[in-house]
Amino acid sequence: MTQLATEERAGPRRGLLHRLDVKGSPYLYIAPFFILFLGFGVFPLIFTAWVSLHEWSLLSEEHTWIGFGNYTKLFDDPAFWNALWNTVSIWVISTVPQLVLALVLAHILNQRLRGQTFWRMSALIPNITSVAAVAIIFSQLFGRDYGLFNWVLGLFGIDKIDWTANTWSSHVAVSTMIIWRWTGYNALIYLAAMQAVPKELYDSASLDGASSFQQLRKITVPAIRPTIIFTVIISTIGGMQVLAEPLLFGGNGLTGGSDRQFQTLALYLYEVAFGRFDFGYASASSWVMFLIIVIVAAINFGIISRLRRS
Amino acid sequence: MRRFTAVVPIAIAAMLATAACGSDDGDNQAADDGPVSLTVATFGEFGYKELYDEYMKLHPNVKITERITKTEDHHKNLAAHLATNTGAADIEALEEGWIGQFTAQPSKFVDLTEYGANDIKAQWPEWKWNVGASKDGKVIGLGTDAGGMAMCYRSDLFKKAGLPTDRAEVSKLWPTWEQYIETGKKFEAAKVAGAHFFDGPTVMYRSILGQAPVGLYDGDNVVVDSNPDVKKAFDLSAQAVTSGLSARAEAWTPAWNAGFAKGTFATLACPSWMMAYIQTQAKDASGKWDIADVPGGGGNWGGSWLTVPKQGKHTKAAYELAKWLTAPEQEVKVFQKYGNFPSTLTLYEDPAIKDFVNPYFNNAPVGQIFSKSVTTMKPQYLGPKAGDINTQIINGLTRIEQGKQTPDQSWQQVLTDVKALL
Numbered sequence: 244m245t246q247l248a249t250e251e252r253a254g255p256r257r258g259l260l261h262r263l264d265v266k267g268s269p270y271l272y273i274a275p276f277f278i279l280f281l282g283f284g285v286f287p288l289i290f291t292a293w294v295s296l297h298e299w300s301l302l303s304e305e306h307t308w309i310g311f312g313n314y315t316k317l318f319d320d321p322a323f324w325n326a327l328w329n330t331v332s333i334w335v336i337s338t339v340p341q342l343v344l345a346l347v348l349a350h351i352l353n354q355r356l357r358g359q360t361f362w363r364m365s366a367l368i369p370n371i372t373s374v375a376a377v378a379i380i381f382s383q384l385f386g387r388d389y390g391l392f393n394w395v396l397g398l399f400g401i402d403k404i405d406w407t408a409n410t411w412s413s414h415v416a417v418s419t420m421i422i423w424r425w426t427g428y429n430a431l432i433y434l435a436a437m438q439a440v441p442k443e444l445y446d447s448a449s450l451d452g453a454s455s456f457q458q459l460r461k462i463t464v465p466a467i468r469p470t471i472i473f474t475v476i477i478s479t480i481g482g483m484q485v486l487a488e489p490l491l492f493g494g495n496g497l498t499g500g501s502d503r504q505f506q507t508l509a510l511y512l513y514e515v516a517f518g519r520f521d522f523g524y525a526s527a528s529s530w531v532m533f534l535i536i537v538i539v540a541a542i543n544f545g546i547i548s549r550l551r552r553s
Numbered sequence: 554m555r556r557f558t559a560v561v562p563i564a565i566a567a568m569l570a571t572a573a574c575g576s577d578d579g580d581n582q583a584a585d586d587g588p589v590s591l592t593v594a595t596f597g598e599f600g601y602k603e604l605y606d607e608y609m610k611l612h613p614n615v616k617i618t619e620r621i622t623k624t625e626d627h628h629k630n631l632a633a634h635l636a637t638n639t640g641a642a643d644i645e646a647l648e649e650g651w652i653g654q655f656t657a658q659p660s661k662f663v664d665l666t667e668y669g670a671n672d673i674k675a676q677w678p679e680w681k682w683n684v685g686a687s688k689d690g691k692v693i694g695l696g697t698d699a700g701g702m703a704m705c706y707r708s709d710l711f712k713k714a715g716l717p718t719d720r721a722e723v724s725k726l727w728p729t730w731e732q733y734i735e736t737g738k739k740f741e742a743a744k745v746a747g748a749h750f751f752d753g754p755t756v757m758y759r760s761i762l763g764q765a766p767v768g769l770y771d772g773d774n775v776v777v778d779s780n781p782d783v784k785k786a787f788d789l790s791a792q793a794v795t796s797g798l799s800a801r802a803e804a805w806t807p808a809w810n811a812g813f814a815k816g817t818f819a820t821l822a823c824p825s826w827m828m829a830y831i832q833t834q835a836k837d838a839s840g841k842w843d844i845a846d847v848p849g850g851g852g853n854w855g856g857s858w859l860t861v862p863k864q865g866k867h868t869k870a871a872y873e874l875a876k877w878l879t880a881p882e883q884e885v886k887v888f889q890k891y892g893n894f895p896s897t898l899t900l901y902e903d904p905a906i907k908d909f910v911n912p913y914f915n916n917a918p919v920g921q922i923f924s925k926s927v928t929t930m931k932p933q934y935l936g937p938k939a940g941d942i943n944t945q946i947i948n949g950l951t952r953i954e955q956g957k958q959t960p961d962q963s964w965q966q967v968l969t970d971v972k973a974l975l
Contacts, residue, residue, distance in 0.1 A: 517633060
């Protein structure tokens with residue numbers, strides 16, 4: 244009797260626990276990610292927005308509220324627009340050749356090759372090399388007096404180029420480092436997608452006498468279009484955030500050249516935040532940079548979905 | 554299992570919470586007798602390598618790690634480490650051009666008088682001691698070297714250009730910077746293969762500016778636009794560049810470093826610490842470099858201090874090491890081996906300094922040359938943003954050198970760029 248009574252009392256309680264388990268546990272399982280994301284993603288985002296509304300220097304304890312003052316100052320700042328322009332220019336010069344090269348490279352790797360795994364793995368080596376090492380070595384290759392590139396150009400009777408001095412040459416140099424680092428990575432992503440394309444398509448195309456290039460253009464590219472879209476978006480976001488390459492290419496200082504000729508948005512942000520310690524202004528520019536990335540990604544997405552529909 | 558899943562997020566939250574306040578160590582004097590690990594962060598060449606070994610032999614419980622960064626990065630990193638209260642080394646060196654920014658926040662550093670630094674005050678000239686102190690009298694830094702000025706030149710290249718090579722005669726070539734530029738034109742006219750007269754505008758500009766009684770700051774005001782001495786330093790450096798004297802080796806880049814060994818430039822204004830730098834960069838060029846008087850006479854550029862940030866775990870042990878490193882006996886050793894000129898007054902009459910000749914620099918009497926320039930020196934006040942302002946001015950000179958702008962255009966942009974910093 245007493246036993247029954249306890250069971251009766253425990254009955255609905257156990258049901259509650261059971262329901263909690265079924266409904267609640269999944270949230271607990273995914274909670275670690277969201278707690279980390281809250282701590283390292285959402286919180287900094289909101290805190291940065293808060294800081295951006297203040298006169299906030301790292302060196303002083305006082306933080307004055309100035310509303311949108313930092314933002315209005317930013318839109319009048321020629322150095323900001325210059326950095327934005329440089330970022331776009333470097334992004335175009337680096338992304339377009341990079342993706343085309345990656346496609347060609349993936350196509351080659353997709354053929355029957357001796358030592359296939361070796362070739363595929365080597366494509367990734369530039370990517371796993373530290374960006375600092377890449378930037379330092381390329382800065383030497385692009386050296387004015389003793390650089391390899393100028394030496395090779397000299398063999399063809401071309402005058403020495405002062406790579407850091409001019410806008411176009413510095414953009415080419417910085418883009419080269421980005422291309423070097425990311426081509427193999429994108430090639431492997433393409434390669435993975437290409438493996439899913441039915442072999443029969445290629446076989447019948449070969450029977451019909453299509454060349455390798457025609458096969459790439461007519462079969463591979465349409466078949467892996469979703470992957471191409473993915474890489475375009477990822478490279479766009481990456482391209483907007485380029486920092487280490489122009490920073491180390493400059494050798495000295497954070498200004499990206501004597502006239503800020505290769506200072507990217509991220510580098511300008513770095514200069515303001517960690518050169519002048521003006522965290523308020525830096526936070527404002529990082530928010531604007533974030534919005535620019537969102538807009539560019541949205542445009543990207545719009546163009547691509549239109550392409551897909553047609 | 555249910556219980557376990559609940560624990561994980563709590564544990565993570567707890568980890569985050571402890572990570573956020575992990576640097577509040579409170580009292581950090583414990584265990585100085587046990588094994589102590591000290592990190593010393595410097596830049597350029599302090600010449601401390603052998604001294605660390607010696608100190609570790611004297612104090613077997615102490616382990617010293619050195620951390621060397623480029624000058625600008627070193628000071629930027631330190632500012633960030635102080636602001637976030639974590640990451641600074643136990644001893645942080647500060648250079649003259651940056652120290653103003655740090656003496657303005659003395660609460661981040663140990664006031665060394667608390668550990669008895671007043672007892673050794675007499676080692677230094679008064680100005681050196683004062684620059685290392687805050688306005689309210691807290692002493693945060695012990696002086697290491699001072700930056701007396703001279704002119705380093707390659708006697709082998711001078712010979713090829715048909716110029717005198719003896720240091721007394723070379724000094725006579727350039728009592729003023731204008732005459733230095735004239736000498737440069739003669740050097741260029743001789744067309745010595747692969748070489749130009751001077752390295753580039755950075756070092757020349759800093760040296761001329763260092764000779765002025767007032768530099769970028771007059772009191773708390775930045776006077777770049779109104780101080781004729783700043784404009785003069787800019788104009789003379791620009792003139793040297795437009796006259797084609799520059800090897801276009803930007804200071805502190807790999808090309809510049811290579812230039813010392815390859816002899817791509819024949820002269821370089823030499824604060825005393827530059828001797829150490831040249832010796833490390835051009836190990837095989839011994840006897841080719843020599844030292845003459847600097848145009849314009851005297852002046853100062855650089856010199857450093859050792860500080861002990863409060864966030865360190867062993868501040869007392871760090872002070873003991875800093876005190877030992879800056880003691881006269883050690884400063885003499887650094888000077889003799891590397892050339893960094895001591896800021897320790899008592900040493901200037903010491904034969905170890907006075908009669909010292911540096912064999913690397915063709916037996917130049919460097920002890921005499923630099924003690925003359927340090928004792929007559931009046932230090933210039935460098936404000937908290939001096940480092941950043943100089944970067945803008947040097948960028949302006951680089952634009953002229955790269956042929957992007959005329960000196961006038963460049964100066965106008967310098968003024969706007971400097972204004973943007975303030």
